[in-house]
Amino acid sequence: MTDLEFMDHAEQLLLAVERSCDRINDTSDADVDSQRSGGMVTLTFPNRSQIVINLQKPLHEVWMAARSGGYHYRFDGSHWQDTKGAGEFFACLTRDASQQSGMSLQFSA
Template sequence: MTDLEFMDRAEKLLLAVEQGCDRLNEDTDADLDAQRSGGMVTLTFRNHSQIVINLQKPLHEVWMAARAGGFHYRFDGAQWMDTKGAGEFFAHLSRYASEQAGLPLAFSA
């Protein structure tokens, strides 16, 4: 994957996260705050916990930091997969955001 291809796919991922927060705020009582700064999105929950998602352009990876830990994802041609084989980005984001919000939240690509 070229740097340009990575940035195109990674920007789509960040946009999907931001749009997912907007949708969840309309449809639930989650009260998520999504702040974008360059290649990073910080989700802040009502309890002041955060999930940080940032782009690692030199590695062609997306990193996510949540209370559950730190995770690295690479695009496999179809979706963003954990580099240790532990699953898909949006499934993880949904799980960790739900844990931190204390209610079920679903993000998708």
């Protein structure tokens, strides 16, 4: 994958995270704050816990830090998969965001 292809796919992922936050906030009382700074999105929950998602351009990876740990994802041609087999990005984000918020949340591409 070229740097340009990585950035295109990674930008789509970050936009999907932001759109999911907007949808969640419009349809529930979750109140997930989404702040973007360049290649990083920080999700802050009402209990002040956070999930940080950032791009690692030289490695062509997306990293996510949550209470449950740190995860690295690579694009496999159709999905962002954890490099150590922990699963697909949006499934993991859904799991961790639901756990940290105490509410059932759904993130999707």
